[in-house]
Amino acid sequence: MWPSPLRLTRGACALALVLAAALPARAFDTRATAAWVMDLSTDTVLLEKDSHRPLPPASMSKLMTIYMLFEALRDGRVTMDTTFAVSSRAKAMGGSTMFLNEGDRPTVAELIKGMIVNSGNDACVVVAEGLAGSEEAFARLATERARALGMQDTTLTNASGWPDPGHRMSMADLGILATRLIEDFPEHYPVFAETHFDYKNRAPANSRNRNPMLGLGIGADGLKTGHTQEAGYGLVGSAKQGDRRVVFVITGLGSDKERAEESERILNWAFRQFSLQTVAPQGREVAQAPVWLGDVPRVALVPAREVRVLVPAGQTGAVTARVDWQGPLQAPVAAGQIVGEMVVSVPGMPDTRVPVQVAQDVAPAGFLRRVGTAAGVLAGRVTGMLAF
Structure with a gap:
């Protein structure tokens, strides 16, 4: 009617x-240093705060590596059963890992879960080398692909979000990327909601998905956390309630607790302060x-x-x-x-x-x-x- x-x-x-034009940022007073919130059901940007400034994305930029791998699957260049070699460079990656060793031959299906659930830096290097021969070549290709997708504030120098002065993405670009992952690859998107993955039972303590929104009963089903000292705590999140889906990106929070609180506040505001007609x-x-x-x-x-x-x-x-x-x-x-x-x-x-x-x-x-x-x-x- x-x-x-x-x-x-x-x-x-x-x-x-x-x-899509955004409502004034004052409509919601976020503690994040930069933020972007969109209602996908109507393509309405609900909130922008410094959303086009290139910032260190930390592990949130892993979404680009995941997108590139999903494209390779769609194009038939790899299958879920394709295996990649683990280089000494990949094994040596610090930070979050899926605990790969040289000599392992993880499948694409395992690497997807390793990147999403474990936030594995080693998994990202394996994928980059497997698709492009080297991480440097992959970063150039990923930057070019990001620009083609409309992500004009993105420059990537690695596959994992490892701190680097030249590795930058805006919150709006991460929002574009999240939207493309949801809309372009609905067959793969459910992996983002998986809460545990432990490659060969090597690290049960590191098997939990760090996304604090999963399991709260508010419809959250993705996508990726990020944290470095320079970036602070960030999250690319999405939730679906009824006919509506909201995607949001925040960064610069002071702790994982603050990140979780701010994410839930944003979702409650986005869903409860607007009705779909x-x-x-x-x-x-x-x-x-x-x-x-x-x-x-x-x-x-x-x-x-x-x-x-x-x-x-x-x-x-x-x-x-x-x-x-x-x-x-x-x-x-x-x-x-x-x-x-x-x-x-x-x-x-x-x-x-x-x-x-x-x-x-x-x-x-x-x-x-x-x-x-x-x-x-x-x-x-x-x-x-x-x-x-």
Whole structure:
């Protein structure tokens, strides 16, 4: 059903891309030094705090190594049973490890769990060397791939997030990466929710997933913690409740306890302070556009996808909408052709923009209709756009 009250206006503009704009950072006062929070169900950025500044990402940058390995799986370059060699460089990695030894031949499936659950620096080096020959070559490839994914604030010098002055990512970039992992690889994403992995029973004490959100009953199912002295404590997290999924990235917290508290505060705020409303189902007629020299005078316009918006708790302002297109449309037009956009406005929130498309084919008019239309033009009877 349409939210009430709803007002639909008319206008004309060129088709615009769907853009996400953030609410003011003051809407939530986070203790993190930098943060980014998005509602994936509506592509709405709920919070940005210094989110585009390149910062040391610590182990959160392992997500890029994981993404590169998932792509290799998708492309058929490796399988879950493919084994990689463990170099002396990989074995010598300090910090968090999955306790690999030279002579081991871990499978891709084991290395995925080693990187995600154990946060294994050694596993990341093994994957980097297995995919690119060396960690340095892998870092260059990963940086190039990150930029292609839209992560313009990312420069990687290693595969694990090991401290390095040139190894930097922004919180917004980590949010992009988390979103891509969730949406591009739904078959692999459940690994992020696994809580224990112990390679060959070598280190039961290090087998626990460090993500403090898992198991709290709030829908959390990923993704990656990070901590170094320079970066502080950070987390790339995600949770799903009902039809909504929220992804968030925080960094610069003072302790693992503070990180856990701040993560839970952010999720509670994101889910409880906004409600999801459906404005128009996919395929519902929202406007009619006149057709120039068509076999029918006008055609229905429908949204290209379901139109949903977030409404802040206690919001008393009206939800308004308009459908913009340039018209009249020129026959012939094809069903599914994008001709404009629907813009939905909620006070205090960024506008939601969804492309609108033609609902059915419209063929060119026959001779008599063309003559009648031409006469109408001469008589000044051509109308402008119609509002639904």
